[in-house]
Amino acid sequence: MRYIALIILVILGSCARENRPPRQQDNACSILEQRRGWLRDMQRTEATWGAPIHVQMAIIWKESSFRARVRTRKVYVLGSIPNGHISSAYGFSQALDGTWDEYREMTGKHGAVRSDFGDATDFIGWYMSRSVSRSGIAMDDAYNQYLAYHEGHGGYNRGSYRGKDWLLNVARQVQNRADLYEQQLQSCGG
Secondary structure: OHHHHHHHHHHHHHHHHHHOOOOOOOOHHHHHHHOHHHHHHHHHHHHHHOOOHHHHHHHHHHHHOOOOOOEOOEEEEOOOEEEEEOOOOEOOOOEOHHHHHHHHHHHOOOOOOOOOHHHHHHHHHHHHHHHHHHHOOOOOOHHHHHHHHHHHHHHHHHOOOOOOHHHHHHHHHHHHHHHHHHHHHHHHOO
């Protein structure tokens, strides 16, 4: 009986470890060493949609800090009564319910879930490919890809980001992180 309990604890412990975000998020090689299946997922997304791995990683880093089940902060009524979340954004990609549903419908991936890394990277690749066709943004332009990702294609095309200095700063952070990851991935074989 003790042996079975020990096996259960080891299994649960390994699951909990996989749910924690990787350490050293400023090091792409370290991230990929900790999560060995992630590189394969991102390579598949790059092959399918043309989305560079370093840009996928930078978007996930900014959106969720590589956390599978993260949600936006809660909204409170009368200061202390929880009343849902700011938006329906969820998972690695922080995809909204409606956009996620559109992705699943258009790709036929009806079983895709936002807390699955491979599904999240595929979603990001799909969205980035739509940014190319709808907004003319190059796949390796992490700055503008992020702006379109955040604002939606209609908002991006209208320039809704222009008066949002905080968002422009965030997009610069994403571009800088993508540049860092790109350099690091060359040295670790990603």
